[in-house]
Amino acid sequence: MxxxxxxxxxxxxxxxxxxAGAFPAPEEYHRSGESHASLAPRADSNKDNPEWQFDLGWAxxxxxxxxxxxxxxxxxxxxKPNMAFINAKLGDVFLAMGERDSAAHYYEAALNIHYEYxxxxxxxxxxxxxxxxxxxxxxxxxxxxxDDMIMARKARPHLDRYLSMFPxxxxxxxxxAANARLALLERQAASRESLHSDIRTQQAEEARRxxxxxxxxxxxxxxxxxxxxxxxxTVSLSExxxxxxxxxxxxxDDTLSMKYYAATLNEIGVNLGYVHKTIFLRGSIRFGSNxxxxxxxxxxxxxxxxxxxxxxxxxxxxVVVVDSALSTKDDVRPTVNSVxxxxxxxxxxxNFLFHDPVLLFIGAQAGYAQATLNDSPYNNFxxxxxxxxxxxxxxxxxxxxFLFEFAYRRDITGSSAGGTIVLGALxxxxxxx
Numbered sequence: 001m002x003x004x005x006x007x008x009x010x011x012x013x014x015x016x017x018x019x020a021g022a023f024p025a026p027e028e029y030h031r032s033g034e035s036h037a038s039l040a041p042r043a044d045s046n047k048d049n050p051e052w053q054f055d056l057g058w059a060x061x062x063x064x065x066x067x068x069x070x071x072x073x074x075x076x077x078x079x080k081p082n083m084a085f086i087n088a089k090l091g092d093v094f095l096a097m098g099e100r101d102s103a104a105h106y107y108e109a110a111l112n113i114h115y116e117y118x119x120x121x122x123x124x125x126x127x128x129x130x131x132x133x134x135x136x137x138x139x140x141x142x143x144x145x146x147d148d149m150i151m152a153r154k155a156r157p158h159l160d161r162y163l164s165m166f167p168x169x170x171x172x173x174x175x176x177a178a179n180a181r182l183a184l185l186e187r188q189a190a191s192r193e194s195l196h197s198d199i200r201t202q203q204a205e206e207a208r209r210x211x212x213x214x215x216x217x218x219x220x221x222x223x224x225x226x227x228x229x230x231x232x233x234t235v236s237l238s239e240x241x242x243x244x245x246x247x248x249x250x251x252x253d254d255t256l257s258m259k260y261y262a263a264t265l266n267e268i269g270v271n272l273g274y275v276h277k278t279i280f281l282r283g284s285i286r287f288g289s290n291x292x293x294x295x296x297x298x299x300x301x302x303x304x305x306x307x308x309x310x311x312x313x314x315x316x317x318x319v320v321v322v323d324s325a326l327s328t329k330d331d332v333r334p335t336v337n338s339v340x341x342x343x344x345x346x347x348x349x350x351n352f353l354f355h356d357p358v359l360l361f362i363g364a365q366a367g368y369a370q371a372t373l374n375d376s377p378y379n380n381f382x383x384x385x386x387x388x389x390x391x392x393x394x395x396x397x398x399x400x401x402f403l404f405e406f407a408y409r410r411d412i413t414g415s416s417a418g419g420t421i422v423l424g425a426l427x428x429x430x431x432x433x
Contacts, residue, residue: 022148025118028085030054031059036056038061039056039059040056053075054072057069057142061093073086084110084113088107091104099125104124107124108124122135125158132159132162136159136161137155138153140178147189159182162175163175217354222426225431226273227274227275227427229271229405229424231270231422231425232264233288234263234266234267234420235265237417238417239417239418240258241259242256245384247380249299251298251380253296258373261292261339262339267288268287269284269285269287270284271283271284274299279346282347284346286344287342287343293337296333296334334378336374339371339372341369341371341372342369343370347364348364349363349393357398358395359395359397360396364391365411367389369385369386371384387416388413388418390412390417391409392408392409392422393407393408394407401427405422405423406423407422408422
């Protein structure tokens with residue numbers, strides 16, 4: 001036997017096992033393993049035990065003593081006549097003896113008791129070819145009931161063999177109809193298989209893409225741990241701040257509203273940081289100059305100008321004030337050139353989603369800042385100091401080693417409480433040393 005033949009027989013055996021499992025098995029007796037020589041002395045005491053009679057009869061069969069085998073198997077059948085298994089075993093003995101008609105008779109008797117006794121059908125069709133129709137239809141019905149292509153493949157040869165041997169036979173029309181239904185069933189199965197194949201292909205592609213994404217994510221989080229870049233920041237404080245006059249006696253208002261001169265604070269800064277797996281650690285230093293061109297008022301040392309007229313009353317000259325006005329000297333209305341800021345901050349962020357090229361993160365930050373009212377050359381107001389801490393989050397878009405960030409951070413405690421919109425760009429790199 002060559003390798004191809006061995007594979008064929010193995011595949012057929014596998015199909016037979018699967019097929020047999022699809023049909024309910026009849027009740028069976030099992031051998032004790034004893035030889036007929038050890039069983040025979042106890043025959044009289046077990047003459048009414050059908051299972052024991054089968055055990056002894058089959059021991060004789062295995063020893064080639066067919067007459068003794070038939071005697072005890074018939075006795076087992078007498079004790080339990082409606083057992084398909086015993087009838088089938090009687091058929092096996094007659095088949096071994098070459099008595100094909102008797103074998104067919106007992107196989108038919110077994111099938112009359114248990115119609116789906118598939119092992120008996122496979123033997124009977126070799127003895128009586130007309131039964132190929134019955135077995136083919138049995139397989140076809142099971143295939144349609146269970147949508148099982150193995151059953152369909154088993155049905156086809158039996159139906160075709162019957163039609164080739166008995167083209168005008170009693171079951172020819174039923175076999176042709178069964179073949180047509182099986183063809184439809186096979187087409188439907190092929191369509192399903194094609195669909196399932198497409199789904200499997202898509203699933204495999206998705207699995208490959210997910211694996212690549214995991215590799216990309218792992219590479220991103222474990223290589224080139226340093227980041228550097230620039231950012232643009234727009235800060236909106238929750239509460240207004242006031243610049244306090246250094247010399248209150250020199251100004252009309254000794255406090256000035258920051259938001260009047262700069263409603264928001266725009267800053268530009270540089271960032272340096274370190275990436276450890278899902279954690280971003282960053283520090284930044286930022287500077288801002290927010291132009292204003294609005295005035296405030298000094299206390300005018302000459303608040304009025306006067307126009308005089310003179311007239312003579314008798315021999316005396318009288319001086320009369322004919323007009324007066326507030327001074328309009330430029331130095332009583334200094335211009336605020338800008339509100340200038342500098343700020344240092346630190347942030348720790350957690351990258352909770354990586355779906356290349358998108359990264360989502362949340363985190364916390366703290367910072368220290370100073371704001372200066374630039375009214376040079378007067379410098380009449382003191383600096384404002386702001387300290388705060390809060391939380392934030394945002395999105396990064398990754399293109400190779402470049403990251404573009406859009407985030408919102410909000411200080412929820414401290415004198416810098418408020419929100420900050422961030423636009424930034426970062427470059428990821430290895431340490432230069």
